[in-house]
Amino acid sequence: MTTSQQKMFAPLHTLRRAIPGLMLATSLSLQAADYPTASVNTTGLSITETTVTVGQLHSATGTMAISETGSIQAEQLAIDQINAMGGVLGRQIKVIPEDGASDWPTFAEKAKKLLVNDKVATVFGCWTSASRKAVLPVFEKENGLLYYPTFYEGLEQSKNVIYTGQEATQQILAGLDWIAKEKSAKTFYLIGSDYIWPRTSAKIARKHIENKLGGKVVGEEFYALGHTQFGSLINKIKLKKPDVIYAIIVGGSNVSFYKQLKAAGITGENTTLITISVTEDEALGIGGENLVGFYSAMKYFQSLDNANNLAFVKAFKAKYGEKSVIGDVTQAGYLGPWLWKAAVEKAGSFDVDKVTAASPGLELTTAPEGYVKLHPNHHLWSKLRIGQWKTDGQVKVLYESALIEPDPFPKGYQ
């Protein structure tokens, strides 16, 4: 499936191509004719006078499909909206969807296929850290561009990746500060699933609790992914009586964890629990009644009350049904295509090097989460919100931080 479309040459007179000021001024009504393919695509990407091809690489099947579906939908929604507005540099976005099938070698294979065979201008995709780690060398080798939506552990910064979710410190520090102040908390119990993201997050949380808040970590436990028996853990919690339970349990384990807590009488009424791993998507599986009163720390909640978000939620529900819910990662997925569009238009080119060079400093005032700005380290400045769970599986937003600078390699936390 090699495309030879990029060989179609544009008219020769391209006088206007190098006037950046003009491009920005007219950025709402960009015409493809102003941007001949030969000038906006010097690296042989799959771009014609009327279309630009991008890839989408998530798990549509396998164990991760349930989590990644939200990102797939949000990215597709953003692309539809951009196309309805006239596309990017006057070109309609054409998507090649690929299924990573929850299998990391498959992710690497498909990433290579998208970059080498399909010559896509960018890829929106991946969800788990493992899948990102698997495709990263491919993107770096083939000089592709990936928009990655999930909040993750940090400790990474690639010139070929734009991270639209939070790195760990953005999600952890402000939340701990808030809970320590609000609840005068001194003792913390850290609980997580056993892989790199919860482990790194717990490490950062511990350092912050011990060094900055003067508190104490009274317990730290990790469980294999898919673990469902939390009886002994609950006994330990009852014994240690921590002021705060800090939970980083992911996936299916979440459901048993919160149900068993409730069955053991540990509820939002008598216990402070804050988690960085439960979004509206997980709440759907856990059930709002098992979460009532507990807190989540995220940059986005579906219930955010601002004009951008109301429009986003409305459009999302119109496309995917009234019952669909939107979690943090889904919103971060939605940002990807918009950030890419902004970067391409600022660069006046689809070339990956020019797009990444134009990315730092980009602002998005239309983001559902409010306002975001791209840092030179390829992560987003973002706010942190604390939400308290209600029975309907939505949160009441109690706190909103100032914009937090992304810092994937935090000093003093490693």
Next chain:
Amino acid sequence: MKTLFDRVFGGKHGLTSLAVLALILLAILPLSLDIFRLNLVGKYLTYAFVGVGLVLLWGKAGVLSLGQGVFFGLGGYCMAMFLKLEASDPISTKIQSTPGIPDFMDWNQLKALPAFWEPFHSFPFASAAVLVVPALLAFVIGLAMFKRRVGGVYFAVITQAVALIVSLAIDGNQGYTGGRNGITDLRTLLGHDIRSQQAQYVLYFTTCVLLIGVILLLQWMLSGKMGKILLAMRDREDRVRFSGYDVSAYKVFIFSLAAALSGIGGALFVLQVGFISPSLVGIVPSIEMVIFTAVGGKLSLYGAVYGALLVNTGKSLFSENFPQLWLFMMGGLFIAVVVLFPNGVAGIWQNLTDKTSRWFAARRKAPATAPAVEVNVPVSLETETSKTP
């Protein structure tokens, strides 16, 4: 008495199979595919190493293992450890708090390289480990199982448990193994960039040549006494035992050999794909590898290669063209093969060649008087359908 030539190449029939495979792998595919697709074929062929091991184990000796992914993975990890150490020189890891150790160790607050990683600085050691580590584990499991005469379904279940245990053990010790993410971002082998096109060609041809070499070696082995005993064991284990042969010793040997072959496949996989993770060690890949073998035909060494190629090509093409439907199509393919062609692709081939040769034989005999006496004597043990699971 068969000559060495006959034993290695399997006579005229075997020579044709070999020529066809060599033609496809060494000429047709490299000439018709771009490097991206060829690299994928190279990846599929690494599964064929597990496949030929399974033919030996399951088809010939009647021992079904649902844990071959473990040995594939261990071979892969041995190679990945060497490559990761080569990629983690102090200069390229200088932003870490402890430069010179693999990045995931640094993230897990390890301050020094664990002792069991040390020998993997040496390429000869790592290469030997690719064979020895899987074989050793198989030897231990095999000794424990076969000496106690555990077989059939029980053995299959135990190997599956082993697959789960090993993948969980790798997953749970992320400071030492890279955990769920696995060992990623492997760049060079002895200074040569393994991600370059040229290296991918070299690795592809290396894989082909090794695979063909392994097949010839196994043909030689199976054409001797070993092959007869394995088949006899499969069909009437007790009679072999009563004849004075140590059945368990043969089984342990075959199991270890299949494991070592899987290890080679794993190492070549890592070189071509550039990473390894516990998802390649667990139950699902182990069962998938059995499916490749079933599709190819569990009695045929060549069939295992075609099975791995066919299933994985199907997987890639179906999932590229029908992202929503591809799993159903794969399921359909498996069911169709098992129902219609119980001996897999190799069975179809066998049927065809049998029919044509019978047809030729019939024509030659036609002038003679004896009309419809089916002369179907040869039926070597090989072509008989196995009754074992």
